[in-house]
Amino acid sequence: MKKNRSEERALALAVMASLWLAAGVAAAQAASPDANGPEATSGPPPGAPGGPGGSTAKGPSGPPALPPPNVHALIGSWSVVQSPKTTPVPPAGRYPLTPEYEARRAAMQAKDEAGGVIEGRNNRCIPSGLPDMQTFGFRIEANADYLTIIGGTGPTIRTVWLHRRQHTPSKLLFPSFGGESLGHWEGRTLVVDTVGLDPTNEITYGMASNDPDLHIVERFRLLSPTRLEVVSTLESKVALTRPYTYKYLYGRVQFNGEEEYCQRPLVNNELDLTPPSGGYIPPGADR
Amino acid sequence: MRTTVSSLRRLALGTLAGLACSSARAHHSYAMFDTTKEESAQAVVRIWEFSSPHAYLWVYVNDASGKPILYGLEAPGPNQLVRAGWDRETVQPGDKVQVKWNPLRTGKAGGSLTALTLADGRTLSVGGPPNAAAGSVGGPDPAAPGPGK
Numbered sequence: 001m002k003k004n005r006s007e008e009r010a011l012a013l014a015v016m017a018s019l020w021l022a023a024g025v026a027a028a029q030a031a032s033p034d035a036n037g038p039e040a041t042s043g044p045p046p047g048a049p050g051g052p053g054g055s056t057a058k059g060p061s062g063p064p065a066l067p068p069p070n071v072h073a074l075i076g077s078w079s080v081v082q083s084p085k086t087t088p089v090p091p092a093g094r095y096p097l098t099p100e101y102e103a104r105r106a107a108m109q110a111k112d113e114a115g116g117v118i119e120g121r122n123n124r125c126i127p128s129g130l131p132d133m134q135t136f137g138f139r140i141e142a143n144a145d146y147l148t149i150i151g152g153t154g155p156t157i158r159t160v161w162l163h164r165r166q167h168t169p170s171k172l173l174f175p176s177f178g179g180e181s182l183g184h185w186e187g188r189t190l191v192v193d194t195v196g197l198d199p200t201n202e203i204t205y206g207m208a209s210n211d212p213d214l215h216i217v218e219r220f221r222l223l224s225p226t227r228l229e230v231v232s233t234l235e236s237k238v239a240l241t242r243p244y245t246y247k248y249l250y251g252r253v254q255f256n257g258e259e260e261y262c263q264r265p266l267v268n269n270e271l272d273l274t275p276p277s278g279g280y281i282p283p284g285a286d287r
Numbered sequence: 288m289r290t291t292v293s294s295l296r297r298l299a300l301g302t303l304a305g306l307a308c309s310s311a312r313a314h315h316s317y318a319m320f321d322t323t324k325e326e327s328a329q330a331v332v333r334i335w336e337f338s339s340p341h342a343y344l345w346v347y348v349n350d351a352s353g354k355p356i357l358y359g360l361e362a363p364g365p366n367q368l369v370r371a372g373w374d375r376e377t378v379q380p381g382d383k384v385q386v387k388w389n390p391l392r393t394g395k396a397g398g399s400l401t402a403l404t405l406a407d408g409r410t411l412s413v414g415g416p417p418n419a420a421a422g423s424v425g426g427p428d429p430a431a432p433g434p435g436k
Binding site: 088112115117118261262264266269270271272273275276278279280281282283284285286287 | 318319331332333334336339340341343345347353354355356357359361380381391392393395396397398
């Protein structure tokens with residue numbers, strides 16, 4: 001029974017997404033929506049009359065632009081199908097790191113090549129936070145006011161506000177694993193701007209940003225009902241010499257209801273080999 | 288007794304299994320395991336923890352002197368295991384099995400479980416099919432619009 005309802009829901013979402021996709025294509029012919037990456041923008045700027053959230057702006061010629069896609073097309077579970085990450089240490093030059101951070105990267109690489117284990121916050125069951133929380137996939141839920149993105153260790157649960165246009169003043173903003181995220185539509189792309197991230201959040205595995213002003217802009221774009229592209233740009237005056245942009249591709253998967261939490265912290269970055277109580281213990285065993 | 292196989296094929300299989308196991312990998316790095324090696328041994332089950340986000344199989348393997356040594360073997364979460372044919376009752380305490388695993392790099396008695404052969408001869412791996420409702424993970428997207436759309 002549960003499986004049939006899930007299948008029906010997936011089919012309904014796919015139909016909705018298909019209708020949206022068709023509408024998006026029509027809008028593309030009328031008013032130059034974003035279709036080719038982070039540099040291209042489309043539509044009225046945020047806050048302008050007829051801006052994202054319910055645009056009725058007309059294109060330069062032809063019929064009025066269609067409303068931007070509904071966030072409900074993004075609802076569902078997404079699993080990574082294409083990732084720029086290398087595990088566990090990115091190669092030299094992959095990130096535009098400052099000299100201090102490049103030295104850290106090099107030390108991590110040397111440790112990894114010597115057979116050591118890189119310590120990531122996940123090992124201690126500390127929530128991943130952004131950006132790491134979306135490395136392998138995530139789940140999106142939504143209502144009229146915000147998206148909820150659930151992913152990573154913890155799990156981390158982040159909120160993307162859809163109708164706010166101003167971040168909380170920095171003197172009132174406190175750090176969190178998911179940060180403060182504001183989303184707006186640019187054509188077919190949901191652009192999410194995040195600040196207020198905990199400085200211990202890792203920008204790459206095992207490397208905390210140590211930057212309370214880390215700024216992340218993500219561009220969520222459905223390529224098809226079952227493919228989601230997320231292009232992220234990190235900005236940090238502490239860790240990076242320039243903004244760093246990378247892309248993830250996710251495939252839609254069926255939500256399995258599996259609880260996500262860190263059940264067993266590692267011990268010295270290694271599997272905790274303390275057995276549970278009970279079970280069969282043969283003669284002669286120490287434990 | 289344990290046997291070890293080192294090969295790039297093991298690395299590839301371990302990597303694929305890790306990538307398929309998206310939720311479990313999110314919790315910690317798999318760098319602690321040497322995925323270029325696969326060890327194999329006859330063992331007796333202490334206890335099978337069918338838990339999320341990781342399952343754990345605890346088994347005793349005799350060392351060279353015949354002394355039982357307890358190994359902790361981490362496995363993917365139940366949802367992936369079920370797709371691969373496992374369940375809560377796959378093994379019971381005291382069952383005699385053959386286990387395969389990628390060992391811990393430190394050499395301690397533990398690792399990442401890769402396969403299990405039961406007393407009845409059935410062999411279960413932990414990989415299983417990828418978790419995908421439509422299309423295969425990493426493959427072409429059947430729902431993608433065609434050229435010009």
